[in-house]
Amino acid sequence: MAVTPLILFSNPRAQYQAHQDEMDAAVRRVLRSGKYILGENVEAFEVEFAQFLDIPYAVGVGSGTDALHLALRALGIGAGDEVIVPVHTAVATVAAVCMAQAQPVLVDIEENGLTIDPNEVIKAITPRTKAVIAVHLYGQPVELSLLLAICAQNHLKLIEDCAQATGACYKERYVGTWGDIGCFSFFPTKNLGAIGDGGMVVTRHLGIAEKIQRLRQYGWDKHRLPLEMGINSRLDEIQAAILRVKLPFLLKDNEKRVKLAEKYHKGLGDLPLVLLSRRPETYSVYHLYVIRTKVREALLNYLKVHNISPGIHYPAPRYNLNAYLEKIKTKNFPVTEMIAEQILSLPLYPELSEDDHNHVISTIRAFFKMV
Ligand SMILES: Cc1ncc(COP(=O)(O)O)c(C=O)c1O
Incomplete structure (x- = not known):
């Protein structure tokens, strides 16, 4: 008797099967190109993703966690600084704050939407607070107007964790385009998933985009001179080629x-x-x-x-x-x-x-x- 396949809560293989020919061809083109890191696919996908969101800059990185970590560093947030984060989130959100050497300050969520509770954010602000991370959990946008107002009043940066919300909208504008920086994950199960790890940082600020471009690659400038200390976190060509197939x-x-x-x-x-x-x-x-x-x-x-x-x-x-x-x-x-x-x-x-x-x-x- 045939065994019925298990019905999973998410199924990245089904996505591959839905676009198999185009994805196979895209991977083959990368393999034959000989250019595997930061090549034409990453460059094109950054432009296409930015156009999709209608935001000037998008920089591909190695994962959603790295997107958050590098976003914090690009905003100058580090040791001695506090960052307010909802406690109900993927561990990655908290890990990213720790990676940036900052102190995560966890706050509770609203019972209705299960996302960060703005009243708890207000209570958690101290002179050391530098930023709030709004996590659009389960694909559902956070009440951004309120959080933006709280951040503006208290001179805090707003980072949007859009790992679970690519294509979600708040007031008819995509999430990721409201705060200072939007961070995306292309983990295979995500709404826009690659076939491995991948992430993206988006912003309206050229200075931030340029800093992320340096930080994702040892702090290198265009001439491969390290202007500051960075890490290695690059979106690779195969992931970018797959994501270009899937974005439309x-x-x-x-x-x-x-x-x-x-x-x-x-x-x-x-x-x-x-x-x-x-x-x-x-x-x-x-x-x-x-x-x-x-x-x-x-x-x-x-x-x-x-x-x-x-x-x-x-x-x-x-x-x-x-x-x-x-x-x-x-x-x-x-x-x-x-x-x-x-x-x-x-x-x-x-x-x-x-x-x-x-x-x-x-x-x-x-x-x-x-x-
Ligand atoms: C809310 C949230 N933030 C951040 C991340 C981190 O993304 P990645 O797995 O690409 O590092 C995830 C993914 O698990 C997530 O769900």
Whole structure:
């Protein structure tokens, strides 16, 4: 008897299969070119990505984590400085602040949208605070007007962590273009994913773009003279070539995610679950479809038995950030602690088949008939 494949919460292989011929050809062209680092594909992709977002500068780097790390360094943020970060995020956001030698100051999230709570940001500001990182978690834009106002009043820089939100909009403008710097990840599972690591820094400021260009390559200027200390974090030609193939499909793929999310909303709306509500004036790109339930462990096990593999983004801070918490002053995050026990990321990616989608919905419905 044929075994039904597991329905994963994300599926980068399905993206490859959807564009296989173009991706194979793009990789082959790079292999034959003999130019593998910072060549024509990176240069062209930087221009195309900047045009897509309608922002002057985009600089390709090795990962989303490096994008955040280099963004902080480009803003002159380092030892002795504090950076406010939501506690409910990928560990990468916090790791990047530590990599820049700055002190992450974690703050709790809003229960509605599960993104950074602006009131907690205000409370966390000290004379050492230099920046806030707004994480557009799960593809959902943060309430940016409020954060921009807080940053302006307190002379803080705003960095947008758009790793999960490529193509998401706040007030009809793409996220990443609102703050001082926008940082993107092209990790394979992301809405715009490569076939390895990759990231991008975008900005309106030429000086910042030039600094990132130096920092991503040992601090080199155009003549390969190190003007300052940098690292090695370059987007490579193969990843850039793949991303050039996929960028033209991003809007359509995001629209497919939105449709799948709407169907989940309809199919699950009457169950005893908390569904994420959409913020007004935002376009969420549903990197993840996250539900909340008090019977999370039982539902998780039931779904696994029925060939469905959800994710948890993210476990409680004491697990998710345990190696980092030592450095953190506050450890009291009531909203994050509460929701971390309840959240579940359901399968959602553009190629998710109707049958599989229906199977997820009907399995969750069957579970709630039993409990
Ligand atoms: C919110 C967030 N920030 C940053 C990152 C880091 O991106 P990367 O894995 O490309 O370093 C990720 C990816 O896991 C993420 O989800």
